[in-house]
Amino acid sequence: MSRPKLTILLAAPRGFCAGVDRAILIVERALAKFGRPVYVRHEIVHNRHVVEALKRKGAVFVDELDQVPDDAPVIFSAHGVPKSVPIEADRRKLICVDATCPLVSKVHVEAERHARDGKHIFLIGHAGHPEVIGTMGQLDPGAMTLVENARDAERVTPPDGRQLAYITQTTLSVDDTAEIIAVLRSRFPTIAAPRKEDICYATTNRQAAVTAIAGRCDAFVVIGAPNSSNSNRLVEVARKAGCRLAVLAEESRDIPWDQIGGGVMGLTAGASAPEDLIEEVIADAKARFDVAVEPVVTAEETVKFSLPRALVA
Numbered sequence: 595m596s597r598p599k600l601t602i603l604l605a606a607p608r609g610f611c612a613g614v615d616r617a618i619l620i621v622e623r624a625l626a627k628f629g630r631p632v633y634v635r636h637e638i639v640h641n642r643h644v645v646e647a648l649k650r651k652g653a654v655f656v657d658e659l660d661q662v663p664d665d666a667p668v669i670f671s672a673h674g675v676p677k678s679v680p681i682e683a684d685r686r687k688l689i690c691v692d693a694t695c696p697l698v699s700k701v702h703v704e705a706e707r708h709a710r711d712g713k714h715i716f717l718i719g720h721a722g723h724p725e726v727i728g729t730m731g732q733l734d735p736g737a738m739t740l741v742e743n744a745r746d747a748e749r750v751t752p753p754d755g756r757q758l759a760y761i762t763q764t765t766l767s768v769d770d771t772a773e774i775i776a777v778l779r780s781r782f783p784t785i786a787a788p789r790k791e792d793i794c795y796a797t798t799n800r801q802a803a804v805t806a807i808a809g810r811c812d813a814f815v816v817i818g819a820p821n822s823s824n825s826n827r828l829v830e831v832a833r834k835a836g837c838r839l840a841v842l843a844e845e846s847r848d849i850p851w852d853q854i855g856g857g858v859m860g861l862t863a864g865a866s867a868p869e870d871l872i873e874e875v876i877a878d879a880k881a882r883f884d885v886a887v888e889p890v891v892t893a894e895e896t897v898k899f900s901l902p903r904a905l906v907a
Contacts, residue, residue, distance in 0.1 A: 729763070818867045
């Protein structure tokens with residue numbers, strides 16, 4: 595019997611960004627330099643497969659510093675941490691390696707600059723996300739107000755007499771964030787903007803790639819973790835771009851294959867999802883369908899970030 599035909603539109607860019615590559619390499623280099631175990635506060639990036647692979651190499655993932663033995667090496671995740679964390683690590687004389695993505699660090703620097711200038715800051719982001727917790731933790735309580743959506747932007751009340759600025763989480767929906775910013779600018783015309791866009795290049799590029807192909811797709815699959823902000827945003831972007839069935843899956847076995855009967859399927863991966871998971875999806879699709887894979891490249895990425903000096907020698 596002939597099998598249904600399935601064309602897979604394979605989005606590019608997809609998968610690991612420079613910040614994720616750097617964070618994983620930092621853990622691997624730290625293991626090579628300090629030996630096993632190396633402790634990592636929180637998931638180094640939001641992907642179970644990445645975390646499990648690093649565990650097998652000798653990384654130990656902990657929730658807080660009180661789970662790290664004295665004088666042990668500890669790595670801070672790519673999402674960044676509140677200032678209180680490195681202060682406590684220094685007090686305990688832990689060996690600290692900071693894997694915060696440089697683009698997240700840029701937002702931290704912006705926040706400090708605005709605070710020095712006496713501005714109250716609106717942080718556009720998602721409550722409870724590690725990056726938001728880390729960014730808000732760069733300043734004293736009350737220095738920032740979290741704005742999660744356009745409705746928040748319409749209702750937020752800043753402190754009397756204070757100049758205003760806004761910064762954003764790096765992994766947000768480009769379109770949704772633009773809507774929130776438009777509301778804030780309408781209400782507060784003199785609000786200060788970032789000198790350079792806060793949403794990172796990888797988030798923007800992956801969303802643009804999905805937008806370019808989702809309207810042609812009967813189904814769209816985003817490979818990524820359920821707690822990955824950028825992966826969830828890709829699903830939202832696919833739906834807004836016109837794809838009726840857009841799903842987030844950690845791996846191929848999570849895909850609702852019974853709902854995909856052929857036709858055209860878009861495929862991408864969040865910025866912390868390894869490429870072998872994409873290869874697994876394509877292999878499973880070929881076991882079910884007569885598959886043609888069509889790469890769709892919308893941008894080339896050449897960004898690379900240097901490692902912390904402590905690991906370069």
